[in-house]
Amino acid sequence: MKTSVNLKFLAVIVLLLAGMSSCLKKDDSLSIYVQYPYILQNSNGTFSPQIRLLGNDLQSASINVAGRNFTFKHINGVVWELTDSYYAPLGELDSIPAGYYALTATALNGKTASVTVGLSEAKKKIGDVKLAKLEYAADEKVIHVELTDSVQNANAYYLMIKLPSGSATTNTFAMWTPYSSLSLTGDRKLSASVPVPDLENGKYRFAVGAGYGSVCRISEQDIIIGEGTSTSE
Numbered sequence: 076m077k078t079s080v081n082l083k084f085l086a087v088i089v090l091l092l093a094g095m096s097s098c099l100k101k102d103d104s105l106s107i108y109v110q111y112p113y114i115l116q117n118s119n120g121t122f123s124p125q126i127r128l129l130g131n132d133l134q135s136a137s138i139n140v141a142g143r144n145f146t147f148k149h150i151n152g153v154v155w156e157l158t159d160s161y162y163a164p165l166g167e168l169d170s171i172p173a174g175y176y177a178l179t180a181t182a183l184n185g186k187t188a189s190v191t192v193g194l195s196e197a198k199k200k201i202g203d204v205k206l207a208k209l210e211y212a213a214d215e216k217v218i219h220v221e222l223t224d225s226v227q228n229a230n231a232y233y234l235m236i237k238l239p240s241g242s243a244t245t246n247t248f249a250m251w252t253p254y255s256s257l258s259l260t261g262d263r264k265l266s267a268s269v270p271v272p273d274l275e276n277g278k279y280r281f282a283v284g285a286g287y288g289s290v291c292r293i294s295e296q297d298i299i300i301g302e303g304t305s306t307s308e
Contacts, residue, residue, distance in 0.1 A: 105188040106130065107180045111253060112192045114171055116292040121167035122197045125250055126157040128180065130188075136180040138192065141171045147180075156250045171197035195288035202227025204285045204294035207264065211271070211298050218298070220257060220283055221266040226292070229285035232257035234269050235293060237280040251282060251293060276300050 107130040115123045124140045128147055136147040136155055145166065147155040173196035179189045208221035218234060226232075235251045259265035282295035 105180065105182045105186045107133075107136075107178075107188050107190060109178065109190055109192060111250070112194065112289070113286075114194060114197045114290045115251070116197070116201050116290055117167055119167075120200050121169055122171050122290065123166040123168070124157060124171070124194070126178070126192065127250055127252075128155040128157070128178070129153045130155065130180055130182075132183045134181045134183050136178065138176055138178040140176045140194070141168050143168065150249060168197075195290070197288075197290045199228050199287055199290070201229050201285050201287055201290060201292040204283055204292055206283060206294045206296065208266075209281055209283060209296045209298070211274075211300055213300070215268075216270060216272045216274070218269045218271050218281065219266070220259070220269065221264060222259065222283065224263050225259075225265060226285035228287050229292075231286040232259050232265075232267075233284040233286060233291070235282045235284045235291075237282075251284070251291075253284070254281075257283070274300055 107128060110127040110129065112124070112126040115125050117123060124138070124145060126138065126147075128136055130136070131153055133149070133153075133155060138145050138147075138157065145157055147157050150156050171194060173194065175191040175193045177189060178192055179187060181187050204226050205223040206221070207223045208219055210219050211217070212219060220234065233256055234254045236254045237249065237251060254271070255269050257267045257269065259267045278297060278299045280295060281298050282293040284291040284293045286292075
């Protein structure tokens, strides 16, 4: 399955730091790459940092956000993720001050590397994301999205996905991943259609995310894609 994401997501910043001396041999180096760092607003109004980290032969990784240390979980291969499902309720914060937060990774050979992740302030609470429709049209290979109204304090919208655990792909992620930005149209009832031509048959978890800065709140739903048919749950 292919999922190509070509959007600048949630106004986040990742800065590489000199985590190692430049005189290290090439085989001693440790390269890490950060994907999709953002802040998920939970239904109770608290916040949880969400980050995907890619790196070869990692032993551990963690990030300190707003004075609290969060540990990454190894998903598979080179993929490590920081998601609230692994440490709730400890992952929930009442606010996240704007700033740059240090992420440190350690390789199996003991070498370390660091990046800083910049996040905007998470104080403005985003309202409920009220879905009227989140359906897949098999004949068009399109996801149709409809909200009952605009979301309070949101200024951007996204279609987000969790890849199915039963998928043949090796990239089985637990974290909500941005699939596409949404250009919603309408007065009160907002709608959009997103082409998803590369989805294989299977059960997917989709969500509509409402964003403000690096904060995102979601409303989620299962979509089952079969042989020429689809259903929503």
